[in-house]
Amino acid sequence: MKSLESxxxxxxxxxxxxxxxxxxxxxxxxxxxxxxxxLEKMACQLAGIQGKLPITLPNKAILLMAADHGVAVEGVSAFPAEVTEQMVYNFVNGGAAINVLARHANARLILVDVGVKADFPAGLPIRRRKIRKGTDNMRYRPAMERPEVLQALQTGMDMVNELADDGIEVIGLGEMGIANTTASSAITSLLAGKPPAQVVGRGTGIEQKVISQKIRVIEEAVARHKPDPHDVIDVLAKVGGLEIAALAGAVLGAAARRILIILDGFISSAAVLAAYRLCNSVQPYLLASHLSEEPGHAAILQALGLEPCIRLNMRLGEGTGAALGMTLLDAAVKIVNEMATFGEAKVAEAYNAGDKEV
Known part of the structure; x- marks a missing residue:
């Protein structure tokens, strides 16, 4: 087991x-x-990561981390906290959007329980890496202890190492956790230097009064716990989430194993921003699949120096945007490998429009 520093x-x-x-x-x-x-940029990025020619269609996985959030009791989501557990069962049964799109992208879906309150029965295709049963309510207490954040980071790195050893070359980031847009908004506000009101959005489809409540909760949490924006571990401990910290660790582990990391929406991108603040060398390994409707997502992508591949006005999460990004990546590889050159097709490489009328 390698340390965070190594x-x-x-x-x-x-x-x-x-x-x-x-x-x-x-x-x-x-x-x-x-x-x-x-598509050309994607192909070149994958070439730089694979370090071989020709580039090949990569083996892909969506890494979906699930955890509960204590701040859910503050009414910051349109759904009750038990939906986290219920959606994990939905993932197991193949009925969620990410199941459909992962199959569409020919990607494995890896479910990891890092902090769901419920205990799942044995025999389900869930990786059991539970650190604790949900975070504390950040409004009144720090979400986690510092050692728990470090454990979550290590969990993410360990999961990626397992996938890399199994031949995975591209990882999409997914998550599930009711109220995790609140944690993501707090993280983004601190690490991107934006006031909460500029990064808080509708999340699960909340109304304006709930948005105002979410902003108020974040402002109170930050004022009470005073997270240090220059200390990523401190930020994650005080206002973060177990699944967010685990995804941040996965980003670091993937870059170390030369794996392309495809971002999803706001929540997974908040985890990427945390990883980037820990080590900006991860940036060349990042690919932004889409631009979420959540206002904080644009702030994160700007901080990361990334442009989204597509804009579909999505805000679901789960890794759905990352799965769609994988289909574009496959298209980019096929363009490089299957398209004819000018010489092969006997097509002139340039045409001087001034010589003839068009």
Missing amino acids: IIRSIEPLNQDSMLLTQQRLDSLTKPPGSLAV
């Missing part, structure tokens, strides 16, 4: 030679240079 030190830059050769291949294909835009 994982961070082991993260290496992307292979620039592979990226250059892939871009040269893309420029030789029967299209105007750069005309496939994001």
Whole structure:
């Protein structure tokens, strides 16, 4: 088991030679240079991570961390806290949106219980990594103790190591935890330097009065516990979530194992921002699948220096956007490997429109 510090030190830059050769291949294909835009960038990024040519369709997994949040009792969500447990059973039974889209993307769905209040029966396809049964109510007490955050980070790193050893090359980030948009908003506010009112959104579809309540709860929690924005562990301990901390650890572990990390929406991206603040060397391994409707998501992507691949006005979470991003990644790989070059197709590489009328 590698320590957090050793994982961070082991993260290496992307292979620039592979990226250059892939871009040269893309420029030789029967299209105007750069005309496939994001797909070309995705292909080059994957080449830099795989470090080989030709790039190949990667083995993919959605890593879905689940945990409960004590702050749910403050009425910050449209759904009661027991929905966390109920949705985990829905994932197990294959009935959730992420199940459908993971199958569509040909990705494995890995369910991990890091902090659900309920205990699930043996025999279910759930990785049992429970650290504690939900966080405390951040409005009055720190959400976690510092050692629990470190344990959650280690859990995320360990899970990624297991997946990497099993041949996974791309990981999408997913989560489940009622009230986790409250924790994510608090984290984003602190780590992106934005007031809570600028990053709090509708979450599960709450009305304006509930949004105001969510903002008030975050402001009170920050005023009471005084998390240090320069100490990521302190921020996660005081206003974070177990699944968010575990996902942050997964990001660090994935970058160390040269695995592409596909972000989902607001909550998983808050975890990525925490990982980035711990080690900005993870940035080249990040791919933003989409832009969530949650206002804090744009602030996070800006802080990470990422552009979303698609804009579908989504705000579900679970890893759904990441799964869709995987389908685009597969398309990018196929473009590189299956499209004809100008020479192969006997198509002129340039046309001087001034010589002839069009």
